[in-house]
Amino acid sequence: MTLDRIDFDLLRLLRKNARLPNKDLAERAGIAPSTALERIRRLREAGVLQGFHAEIAPEAIGIGLQALISVRLAQHSRALLDSFHAHLRGLPEVLAFYHVAGADDFLVHVGVGDSAHLRDFALAAFTERPEVSRIETRLIFEFQRNAELPRHCT
Structure with missing residues (x-):
């Protein structure tokens, strides 16, 4: 899978805060919420996103x-x-x-x-x-x- 600038933007945003709501994620990446949702789904299915984790003290x-x-x-x-x-x-x-x-x-x-x-x-x-x-x-x-x-x- 080839990643583009938008994919990297989404990955950067999720790496900093995996709980970011889709609406905010889309806004910060400069794309429509439906596009963000579809891209995140594609990144998960391709194995680029392997999970979401909680950082615990x-x-x-x-x-x-x-x-x-x-x-x-x-x-x-x-x-x-x-x-x-x-x-x-x-x-x-x-x-x-x-x-x-x-x-x-x-x-x-x-x-x-x-x-x-x-x-x-x-x-x-x-x-x-x-x-x-x-x-x-x-x-x-x-x-x-x-x-x-x-x-x-x-």
């Missing part, structure tokens, strides 16, 4: 500490990767994870109650798994999501 749900945990696997196979993906998706402390290239195989963003919770979580979730050869934990002091689209998007 971590403290409000008991997250007092966030960390990035680098994970290095001892072996690599499709079965091990699929199994590890499923393991990560099943851990409620995991906020997001990235399968990456480089010295480590995964970066895992976790949210926990406190440092004791982080220690116990890391030991149970990673060091007890035979495919994990190494972990390194980095505390996150601040997290901010960028609501803008990358500059190269036109």
Whole structure:
């Protein structure tokens, strides 16, 4: 699917506020409300828009500490990767994870109650798994999501 300027305008507006009413979305994009509705439907069906999410204050749900945990696997196979993906998706402390290239195989963003919770979580979730050869934990002091689209998007 090729995106045009109006599609990018709609994506920018939704990225900043996914709850923007269709009327306001259309007005800000300079198009008719029916056009905005149809374009959003098309973007969803094409998989460009993959979902709409609520940003929740971590403290409000008991997250007092966030960390990035680098994970290095001892072996690599499709079965091990699929199994590890499923393991990560099943851990409620995991906020997001990235399968990456480089010295480590995964970066895992976790949210926990406190440092004791982080220690116990890391030991149970990673060091007890035979495919994990190494972990390194980095505390996150601040997290901010960028609501803008990358500059190269036109």
